[in-house]
Amino acid sequence: MKDRLKAYEREIEFCSYCPKLCRFACPVAKITASEASTPTGKMTVIKLVKDGAIEFNSEVAELIYQCSGCILSRTYCEHRIEVIGTFEAVRAIAVEKGIAPKRVLEFGSAWSKFRNPYGEDLSSKLKSLAQAKEQKPSPILVFPGCTMSHYFPGTIKDLLLVLDQLELEYQVFSQEYICCGYPLYAIGHWKIFEEHKKWLAEKLNGYELILSPCPTCVYFLKSQYIDSGLAEVKKIQHASEFIAENLSQLNLRAKISGKIVYHDPCHLGRYLNVYQAPRKILRAITEEGFLEFYENQEQAECCGGGGGLPLAHPQIARAIAKNKIEEFKALGGEVLGSACPMCERMFSRSGREEGIMVRDLISLLCECLIKK
Amino acid sequence: MSERIQSATNSLVGILGKEWVRSDRTTLISYARDIFMPGYLDLRRGKIENLPWLVCYPENIDEVKKIVKIAQEKKIPLIAFGGGSGVLGGTIPVKGGVMVDLKRMGKIRSINKINQTCEVEAGIFGEDLERALNREGWTLGHFPSSIYCSTLGGWLATRSAGQFSAKYGKIEDLVISLEGVLADGSIFHTKATPRSATGPDLDQVLIGSEGTLGIITSAILSINPVPKVQIYRGFNFEEVEGGLEAMRVLMQRELVPALLRLYDPMDTKFNASKLKAPGSGCLLVVGYEGGNKELTELKARLGFEQLKRSGGKDLGEEPGLAWLKHRYSVSYHQSKILSQAGNLLDTIEVSVRWSEALALYQRIRERIEKIGLVMAHFSHAWRDGVCIYFSFLVNDPEPEKLREKHFQVWEGAMSACLELGASISHHHGIGFYRSRWLKQELGVGHQILDKLKKELDPNFIFNPGKLGLGEG
Numbered sequence: 001m002k003d004r005l006k007a008y009e010r011e012i013e014f015c016s017y018c019p020k021l022c023r024f025a026c027p028v029a030k031i032t033a034s035e036a037s038t039p040t041g042k043m044t045v046i047k048l049v050k051d052g053a054i055e056f057n058s059e060v061a062e063l064i065y066q067c068s069g070c071i072l073s074r075t076y077c078e079h080r081i082e083v084i085g086t087f088e089a090v091r092a093i094a095v096e097k098g099i100a101p102k103r104v105l106e107f108g109s110a111w112s113k114f115r116n117p118y119g120e121d122l123s124s125k126l127k128s129l130a131q132a133k134e135q136k137p138s139p140i141l142v143f144p145g146c147t148m149s150h151y152f153p154g155t156i157k158d159l160l161l162v163l164d165q166l167e168l169e170y171q172v173f174s175q176e177y178i179c180c181g182y183p184l185y186a187i188g189h190w191k192i193f194e195e196h197k198k199w200l201a202e203k204l205n206g207y208e209l210i211l212s213p214c215p216t217c218v219y220f221l222k223s224q225y226i227d228s229g230l231a232e233v234k235k236i237q238h239a240s241e242f243i244a245e246n247l248s249q250l251n252l253r254a255k256i257s258g259k260i261v262y263h264d265p266c267h268l269g270r271y272l273n274v275y276q277a278p279r280k281i282l283r284a285i286t287e288e289g290f291l292e293f294y295e296n297q298e299q300a301e302c303c304g305g306g307g308g309l310p311l312a313h314p315q316i317a318r319a320i321a322k323n324k325i326e327e328f329k330a331l332g333g334e335v336l337g338s339a340c341p342m343c344e345r346m347f348s349r350s351g352r353e354e355g356i357m358v359r360d361l362i363s364l365l366c367e368c369l370i371k372k
Numbered sequence: 373m374s375e376r377i378q379s380a381t382n383s384l385v386g387i388l389g390k391e392w393v394r395s396d397r398t399t400l401i402s403y404a405r406d407i408f409m410p411g412y413l414d415l416r417r418g419k420i421e422n423l424p425w426l427v428c429y430p431e432n433i434d435e436v437k438k439i440v441k442i443a444q445e446k447k448i449p450l451i452a453f454g455g456g457s458g459v460l461g462g463t464i465p466v467k468g469g470v471m472v473d474l475k476r477m478g479k480i481r482s483i484n485k486i487n488q489t490c491e492v493e494a495g496i497f498g499e500d501l502e503r504a505l506n507r508e509g510w511t512l513g514h515f516p517s518s519i520y521c522s523t524l525g526g527w528l529a530t531r532s533a534g535q536f537s538a539k540y541g542k543i544e545d546l547v548i549s550l551e552g553v554l555a556d557g558s559i560f561h562t563k564a565t566p567r568s569a570t571g572p573d574l575d576q577v578l579i580g581s582e583g584t585l586g587i588i589t590s591a592i593l594s595i596n597p598v599p600k601v602q603i604y605r606g607f608n609f610e611e612v613e614g615g616l617e618a619m620r621v622l623m624q625r626e627l628v629p630a631l632l633r634l635y636d637p638m639d640t641k642f643n644a645s646k647l648k649a650p651g652s653g654c655l656l657v658v659g660y661e662g663g664n665k666e667l668t669e670l671k672a673r674l675g676f677e678q679l680k681r682s683g684g685k686d687l688g689e690e691p692g693l694a695w696l697k698h699r700y701s702v703s704y705h706q707s708k709i710l711s712q713a714g715n716l717l718d719t720i721e722v723s724v725r726w727s728e729a730l731a732l733y734q735r736i737r738e739r740i741e742k743i744g745l746v747m748a749h750f751s752h753a754w755r756d757g758v759c760i761y762f763s764f765l766v767n768d769p770e771p772e773k774l775r776e777k778h779f780q781v782w783e784g785a786m787s788a789c790l791e792l793g794a795s796i797s798h799h800h801g802i803g804f805y806r807s808r809w810l811k812q813e814l815g816v817g818h819q820i821l822d823k824l825k826k827e828l829d830p831n832f833i834f835n836p837g838k839l840g841l842g843e844g
Contacts, residue, residue, distance in 0.1 A: 013707070013711035014707040014708070014711060016415060016707075017412060017415075017706060017711050018703075018704075018706065018707045019407045019457055019518070019521055019706055020455070020456070020457065020520075020521040021520045021521055021700070021703055021704065022520070023455060023497070023520060024498075024499045024500055024520050024521065025499075025520075033429050033473055033475040033476050033495075034394065034399060034402070034427070034429075034473070035399075035402035035403055035456060035473070036398045036399045036402040041402040044401070044402065044415065045398050045401065047415070048401070048415075048418060048420070051418045052418065053418030053419075053420060054397070054401070054420070059396050059397060059398055060398060076520060077704075078701060078704040079704065079707065079708075294503070294507060295503075
């Protein structure tokens with residue numbers, strides 16, 4: 001254990017000796033009210049395990065899965081520590097030892113058939129979507145990602161319409177397996193991930209530009225495949241960045257009315273530092289601008305959907321989303337604008353009973369297009 | 373688990389539900405320490421002690437009342453818990469017992485614009501409260517450097533003071549009324565009036581009682597409009613004596629600022645680059661803020677002129693603004709220093725009249741210098757005196773020797789306070805660690821407290837082992 005966590009020594013030590021300065025912001029600890037769930041609480045337990053003071057058992061493992069990987073704690077940390085990296089490493093050990101939560105352990109077999117978390121043949125789904133348009137060889141790849149493909153295929157369709165209007169030649173990634181592998185990595189199935197990573201890296205190799213409507217895919221492909229040199233790809237962007245850069249080339253008609261409140265997805269904002277592109281799009285397509293959540297950009301609170309939290313601790317994940325829905329209502333919002341399929345899923349689910357409308361920016365933009 | 377604890381657990385689960393009564397080891401470990409510095413020596417050695425028996429999370433005062441009744445019936449200690457950011461071991465369950473974590477009680481019940489008050493539950497984090505008030509155009513004006521990790525309940529329990537207390541008041545000045553539960557299960561709710569002459573002020577008996585007399589569950593607090601104007605400035609004084617005298621004059625001449633802090637030469641050197649100030653002499657930061665631009669600017673101009681007349685060299689606004697930006701930064705040093713084996717740091721804040729301030733500063737500094745590194749700043753100023761805030765670092769490869777050195781520093785500082793008639797604590801409170809000096813500090817006052825404790829809590833269920841109560 002000690003050797004496996006050597007790379008995280010600074011994080012473990014600094015967090016364990018910290019007077020919990022990020023405490024108030026942690027979305028998980030807000031729900032559980034527990035000191036154990038705080039970043040400091042979890043790091044302290046990891047330190048005690050690493051130092052041999054307590055046993056690494058299923059109770060400890062259960063606790064380490066109480067994190068959405070939102071890295072909001074980094075915003076309030078002058079050492080800029082991102083705790084999730086350490087938790088992911090500990091989770092990998094928990095999976096190996098077979099002491100991870102049952103739902104996490106079972107995920108491996110659910111994954112095996114189609115290599116995505118949803119047990120669905122997403123490849124066929126995407127092929128039928130992409131067939132609407134003739135696919136020509138292109139150095140530009142649209143990587144839809146598994147969550148968008150499973151829950152919101154309409155948004156992928158909308159993205160392709162936008163790209164068509166920009167007269168972009170592209171290919172849609174619709175090979176056998178659609179997932180970037182983040183869900184596996186986040187919950188600690190690192191061995192299975194290694195195998196998938198090799199397969200996917202080959203498929204991505206050689207593209208000049210990858211575009212994805214999913215910020216998690218963008219962050220994860222960038223960090224695990226591209227920056228590490230595993231796949232040679234010149235550039236990867238979230239769709240909102242690409243569209244914002246080319247916004248002037250789109251024919252937009254009458255704008256959207258109604259109060260849109262924009263939510264910064266953690267993987268787009270804090271991980272990729274993309275805050276302005278979605279706002280530029282929203283300014284272009286709304287009549288009266290849009291509203292912000294009280295805490296936004298680097299301080300934005302998360303939807304609860306990251307870090308495998310909905311799998312390991314679904315009640316906590318849902319309660320986090322519910323809190324944000326309450327704020328949305330207090331702001332008098334009519335449409336909750338998102339730029340991430342997981343955020344859209346979390347908010348749609350938590351706001352369903354109250355009829356909360358959650359939309360991806362790409363679909364909102366698409367409504368404003370004059371078709372050529 | 374003993375039969376008594378098992379039976380209490382069952383009763384608590386019956387009231388709160390299984391989810392809100394926890395006894396798993398990881399939870400218990402996370403409540404066994406607060407920010408009491410020698411506790412980190414135990415963490416370093418992997419030593420786990422002072423585990424509570426259970427942790428429970430009430431959602432409202434009725435649930436607190438029921439918890440208290442069960443504890444009374446089973447004679448089980450109850451330790452009210454907020455953020456656990458205290459540095460004197462105030463929430464450490466030294467006699468075991470059940471932690472009553474109040475964070476589920478973190479709502480702002482109302483804001484009254486006419487009376488300029490808000491009613492808030494005790495479990496809210498300071499930063500959450502301040503942000504929520506700011507959204508409505510208000511501020512509590514209470515800014516302890518622990519604001520990210522401390523709660524209203526903790527502030528009330530320890531008689532907290534914030535960085536801008538000179539303008540807005542300390543926590544005891546902000547309280548209009550309190551609500552909570554006594555040891556017999558009765559609910560107290562003091563009247564929300566601007567003032568009363570109806571016997572001793574019961575709010576002030578409970579504020580600072582550190583969870584030993586009752587569990588405070590909510591408070592009505594005074595609030596202020598968010599200031600429209602903030603004017604900050606840095607000054608440099610050649611030595612502590614001149615800086616201290618300048619502070620005194622300012623505080624006694626109708627020029628009371630919101631912020632006034634003087635750093636001694638070592639603290640100045642330590643903070644110079646962050647605060648964009650010279651590394652020699654003594655840095656003084658001063659700030660005026662308010663809703664009336666004309667009035668605030670006038671006070672600031674007169675205040676700055678007075679500081680110059682007192683011998684201060686004007687450094688412009690940069691050090692003041694840098695201080696504002698980094699005002700909570702000091703606590704981040706803790707991890708860096710403590711993660712190195714052999715190190716132990718701590719802070720000691722004391723309260724002293726102007727007439728003895730310099731002598732106390734010198735006496736404590738000299739005593740600590742013999743044992744470790746020390747720096748100090750004068751963090752809060754009043755008409756009649758000042759708070760001296762010492763930070764020190766001791767070092768030893770042997771944990772027990774390190775602990776002993778740490779104690780020697782405390783003993784030296786506390787005895788200096790008692791020798792010179794100063795108070796052993798300005799705003800961190802007593803907890804268990806400072807209890808040993810409290811009797812001498814309070815004299816007959818401690819007997820009064822002890823009698824009060826015995827009357828209000830004859831079975832000693834509330835936070836036993838703190839404030840030196842019930843120890844004969």
